[in-house]
Amino acid sequence: MRVADIVTASILIFLGGLVLADALRLGAGWGSDGPNSGFFPFWLALIMVLSCAVIIVQAARKPTGRSFVTREKVGPVFKVLWPATASVMLIHWVGLYVSSALYIGFYMRWVGRHTWSAVVLLAFGIPVTIFFVFEKWFYVPMPKGPLEAWLGY
Amino acid sequence: MGFENILLGFQIALTPFNLSVAVLGIFLGTIIGVLPGLGGANGVAILLPVTFTMPPTSAIILLTSIYWGALFGGAITSILFNIPGEPWSVATTFDGYPMARQGEGGQALTAAFTSSFIGAFFSIVLITFFAPVLAEIALKFGPAEFFAIQLLTFSSFVGLGGGNPFKTLVAILLGFILATVGLDIVTGQLRLTFGFTGLMKGFDFIIAVIGLFGIGEILLSVEEGLSFKGSKTGMKFRVVLDTWKILPRYWRTFVRSSFIGFWMGFKPGGATPASFMSYAFAKRFSKNADRFGKGEIEGVIAPETAAHSAGVAAILPMITLGIPGSPTAAVMLGGLIIWGLQPGPLLFKEKPEFVWGLIASMYTGNVIGVVMVLALVPLFAAILRIPFAILTPLIIVVCAIGSFAVHNSMLDIWYMLLFGVIGYMFKKLDYPIAPLVLALVLGDLAETALRQSLILSQGSLAIFFTRPIAGAITTLAIFFFILPAVTPWWRKFRGSSPPATHTSQS
Numbered sequence: 133m134r135v136a137d138i139v140t141a142s143i144l145i146f147l148g149g150l151v152l153a154d155a156l157r158l159g160a161g162w163g164s165d166g167p168n169s170g171f172f173p174f175w176l177a178l179i180m181v182l183s184c185a186v187i188i189v190q191a192a193r194k195p196t197g198r199s200f201v202t203r204e205k206v207g208p209v210f211k212v213l214w215p216a217t218a219s220v221m222l223i224h225w226v227g228l229y230v231s232s233a234l235y236i237g238f239y240m241r242w243v244g245r246h247t248w249s250a251v252v253l254l255a256f257g258i259p260v261t262i263f264f265v266f267e268k269w270f271y272v273p274m275p276k277g278p279l280e281a282w283l284g285y
Numbered sequence: 286m287g288f289e290n291i292l293l294g295f296q297i298a299l300t301p302f303n304l305s306v307a308v309l310g311i312f313l314g315t316i317i318g319v320l321p322g323l324g325g326a327n328g329v330a331i332l333l334p335v336t337f338t339m340p341p342t343s344a345i346i347l348l349t350s351i352y353w354g355a356l357f358g359g360a361i362t363s364i365l366f367n368i369p370g371e372p373w374s375v376a377t378t379f380d381g382y383p384m385a386r387q388g389e390g391g392q393a394l395t396a397a398f399t400s401s402f403i404g405a406f407f408s409i410v411l412i413t414f415f416a417p418v419l420a421e422i423a424l425k426f427g428p429a430e431f432f433a434i435q436l437l438t439f440s441s442f443v444g445l446g447g448g449n450p451f452k453t454l455v456a457i458l459l460g461f462i463l464a465t466v467g468l469d470i471v472t473g474q475l476r477l478t479f480g481f482t483g484l485m486k487g488f489d490f491i492i493a494v495i496g497l498f499g500i501g502e503i504l505l506s507v508e509e510g511l512s513f514k515g516s517k518t519g520m521k522f523r524v525v526l527d528t529w530k531i532l533p534r535y536w537r538t539f540v541r542s543s544f545i546g547f548w549m550g551f552k553p554g555g556a557t558p559a560s561f562m563s564y565a566f567a568k569r570f571s572k573n574a575d576r577f578g579k580g581e582i583e584g585v586i587a588p589e590t591a592a593h594s595a596g597v598a599a600i601l602p603m604i605t606l607g608i609p610g611s612p613t614a615a616v617m618l619g620g621l622i623i624w625g626l627q628p629g630p631l632l633f634k635e636k637p638e639f640v641w642g643l644i645a646s647m648y649t650g651n652v653i654g655v656v657m658v659l660a661l662v663p664l665f666a667a668i669l670r671i672p673f674a675i676l677t678p679l680i681i682v683v684c685a686i687g688s689f690a691v692h693n694s695m696l697d698i699w700y701m702l703l704f705g706v707i708g709y710m711f712k713k714l715d716y717p718i719a720p721l722v723l724a725l726v727l728g729d730l731a732e733t734a735l736r737q738s739l740i741l742s743q744g745s746l747a748i749f750f751t752r753p754i755a756g757a758i759t760t761l762a763i764f765f766f767i768l769p770a771v772t773p774w775w776r777k778f779r780g781s782s783p784p785a786t787h788t789s790q791s
Contacts, residue, residue, distance in 0.1 A: 140714055144455060151462055154477050166740040169469045169476055172732045173462060180458040183451045190451070208507045209709070216500075216681050220698050228689070232682040236675070244674020254675060262686065270335045272690045 137191035141184040148184065151177035215239055227277030229259040290637060291413060294645030297342055297638055304653075306343050307646060310350025311654045315661070317351065318358020319668050323680060325355035325596075326612040326722070327499040330491045331687030333620050341624040342642040348617050349600070349643065350650045353405070355613075356596050357658045360397040360589060361665050365390060368669075373556040373592040376564040380577060380584030391524035393585050394662055399532055400539065400586045402655040404594035407543035408550065409647045412601050416633070416644065419605040423630035428737035429748050431606075433758035435731045436749075437765070438608060442720040444765030445558060452716045460721040463488045464728020471736060483696055490725040491619055492688050494612060496701040497718050499684040501708020503677060525659060528582075535586050538567050542587045546594025551602055551610055556595040563591030597647065604640060605630055608727065612719050615726040 151173050158170035219235035226234075237255030240246045266272040267285075276285060297303065317328030329348050336344035359374035364381035377397060384393035426434075443453045466477045467487030478484040542563040549559035567587035568577045577584045599610030600617075607629035609615035621628045626636060633640050658665070688701040711718055724731075742748035749759045 136710075137714055140710060140716075141455075144459070148462075150479070151477060154479065158474060158476060162744055163472075166471075167736050167744075169472045169474045172735065173465045173476060176458045176461050176465070180455055180462065183454045183458070186451045187449070187455065190449070205508045209504050212504060212507050212677060212681075213706070215678075217702060219678075219681075220685065220702060223685075223698065224695065228682075228686065232678070232685075235682065236678040239678040240674050243677075244672050246672070246674065258679060258682070262682070266335075266686060266690070271338055272334050272686075273693065274686060274689060275695060 134191050134194060138188050141187045141191070145181050145184045145188075148177040148181040152181070211243060215242075223275050225277060227280055228274040229263055230277055230279050232262070233259045290417075290641045291645060293638060294641030294643075295649075297642035298346065298645035298649050303343055303346050303642075303646065304649065306339075306347045307350045307650045307653055308657070310347045311354040311357075311650065311657055312661075314351035314354020314356075315358040315361075315658060315665055316354075316668060318355035319362055319665050320676070320680060323683075324359075324498060324502070325352050326616055327495045327684070327687075328355055329613055329616045329620075330494045331499075331683060333491060333616065333623070334687065334690030336620060337623065341621075341626060341636075342639050344620065344624060345617065345639070345643050346646040346650070348620055349646060350654075352596070352613050352617075353650050353654045354658075356405075356593055357398060357401060357654055358665065359592075360401065361394065361658070361662060362669065364393045364397060364585070365666050366669055373560045373588070373595070375557070376560040376588035377585055377592075379564065379588075380579070380581050383578070383580035384582070384585065387580050389580065391521065392528045392582060395525045395528040395659065396532065396582050396585045397589045398655050398658050399529065400542075400589035401593040402651055403539050404543050404546050404590035404592070405597045405651045406648075408547050408594045408597035408601075409644070409651070411547055412597065412647070413644055416601060416605050416640075419601070420630040420633040423606050424634075426606075426630075426754070427752070428734040428741065429752050429755040430758065432731060432734035432738055433749055433755040433762065434606060434608060435727060435734065436762040437758050438727070439720060439724065440762040440765035442717065442723075444768035447558075448715055448717060450769035452714070453720060456711070456716045456718070456721040457724045460724025461728045461731065463493070464490075464725050465732065470729070471733070486692075488700065488725065489691060489697065490722060491616060491691050492697045492700050493704050493725055494616055494722055495684050495688050496704025497708035497711075497722065498612070500681065500701060500705025501712060501718070503680060504705060504709040505712055507677070531582070532586070535583055537570070538583055538586050539590055541566060541570075542590035543594045546591035546596075547598045549591070550595025550598030556592050556599070556611065559595040560588035560592040563587040600643075600647070603628065604632060604643065607730070609723065612722045615723055619726065 155170035155174035155177060158173075159168035160170040160174035161168060162171075215235060215238060219231050222231040222234065233255045236258055237251050240251045240254065241248075263274075266274060298307075313332065314325075314328060317323045318325070323331075329351050332351060333348070336347055339347065359369065360377055360381070362368045363374040363377040364385050367378050367382040369375040369378055381393045381397060384390065439457050442457065443450045462477070464487070467475070467485055469476050475485060545563045545566065546556075546559045549562065550556060564584060564587050567583050568574050571577065571581070571583055573581055573583065596611070596613075599614045601610070603609045603614040603618055607618065607627075609618045618628050626632065626639065684701060685698050688697045689695065691697060708718060711721075738748050739745075748755070750756045
């Protein structure tokens with residue numbers, strides 16, 4: 133927990149530093165007709181960096197408590213995260229509907245060990261339902277790929 | 286004024302189309318409230334694109350109805366599954382879940398829904414009377430007053446939110462910084478883009494809400510190991526009637542909790558502390574104080590009444606000042622802007638049918654809501670029995686759809702994932718999420734108000750103190766900012782032990 137606290141605060145200080153640099157480039161003071169573009173970000177970043185420094189000092193003075201996350205627990209988190217990332221990647225090529233069908237089917241089979249019939253039914257049914265609700269009823273278009281093009285959408 | 290306005294509102298809210306919109310909204314909202322990872326704020330955010338083609342009044346009725354539904358849904362999971370769907374439902378689990386375990390789930394749910402209804406109704410009545418008055422006052426506000434109110438908004442997170450005040454401060458500042466990314470509307474310069482075209486349009490808070498609250502919440506619940514050990518519901522009509530017979534005995538609790546809820550609620554982040562405060566007060570004044578925590582019906586009534594009273598009260602600053610009181614209200618505010626309305630006091634003058642339609646729909650929505658949830662509890666409870674391996678990808682896909690639909694941008698789906706990871710990290714490290722979202726929403730408004738004030742005063746910060754209303758508000762805000770610093774000394778001085786602190790997020 134302590135290490136995670138210090139690392140997070142350090143990352144925020146780094147980001148704050150970037151903001152400060154850009155704010156100074158834009159001018160953080162008084163311009164010809166009021167505060168410059170960098171004025172507001174400059175003060176925000178300055179106070180944020182100072183607060184993060186306090187958080188680091190607080191964390192460093194605290195005895196090491198429970199760890200941020202244990203090895204057994206971080207497994208399931210990645211098991212959610214990487215298929216989700218992969219499916220977002222897939223949207224670029226095959227569109228949202230096909231990607232979510234593959235994603236839902238894969239996840240159901242891999243994590244849930246559901247029967248193939250349930251997997252096929254839901255992996256097909258959910259994207260089709262989404263298609264009709266968003267695309268047809270509410271006219272909210274989603275990214276589409278070659279399959280939808282082939283079907284004429 | 287007054288009476289004919291609300292009558293006009295009811296004429297709008299009671300049209301068949303708007304009524305069916307309310308029913309649909311409450312139904313979807315309750316499902317959203319029951320599902321882990323989805324709550325009021327991101328539920329409203331995901332469904333926001335659906336409202337783009339609707340008339341604004343129907344659109345806001347849909348969104349507020351989703352909000353009411355989500356508030357009701359939180360109670361179902363707290364009582365039957367011991368999972369608070371929303372932070373302000375935590376206090377409901379203390380007595381609701383024991384009641385359900387003892388076979389009194391029906392009574393607990395009836396008490397919770399009825400309390401929610403009464404708390405909400407109380408706040409709606411107050412809004413009906415106070416909103417026009419507050420809007421009238423707010424019309425005289427200049428930029429200095431608006432900036433002072435913004436300061437007060439965020440200072441109350443620092444001062445009253447509990448937790449580490451520095452982390453709250455960092456969350457707020459990070460939100461404001463993210464809001465400044467992109468084109469500066471005043472000077473036309475690009476800020477903090479570092480040459481990346483993807484950063485030019487900035488960060489949309491709707492995407493942030495979906496990622497931080499939706500994806501972040503899922504990662505967190507996966508890590509904690511999802512296990513739903515639900516109790517059976519015996520939701521019979523007789524149980525409802527029998528519970529209604531005993532509820533009037535607790536009128537004092539209802540009145541007290543409603544007041545606490547409204548008072549805490551129109552300030553930001555109020556619903557969660559309101560529910561805990563109300564629970565603590567009820568325990569203090571109850572004859573059955575020792576039964577609290579073991580399944581006392583009063584322990585369900587108090588937090589539910591206060592949480593809903595606060596949840597509704599959060600709408601008040603949104604429609605009168607254009608400053609949302611909760612992340613959900615912030616998303617609705619974003620909706621207003623997208624539908625082409627200017628949130629703030631002028632809304633009462635320029636769009637009375639919108640404002641009064643909204644207020645009237647709060648009455649109808651809560652009546653429809655309490656009837657619907659009482660009738661459909663078994664259906665909603667069944668949602669939590671859907672296997673986790675189906676629910677997780679489904680929720681993530683729905684979040685992705687919501688993120689994409691806002692600007693039809695693939696990049697937003699990536700931002701959503703990124704915000705999800707940030708949300709997970711922040712929740713683990715006790716950085717509050719709600720102030721970050723509010724800061725992201727209010728960033729532009731706050732900066733504009735600050736700049737205009739400083740131009741008026743030619744660069745002197747004294748303007749926030751010399752104007753009477755702004756001065757009073759700024760002073761109060763500064764008091765809240767330094768409150769966490771003085772509280773330990775004050776306690777030492779008084780020689781009392783610090784009370785138990787509660788998690789604070791709403």
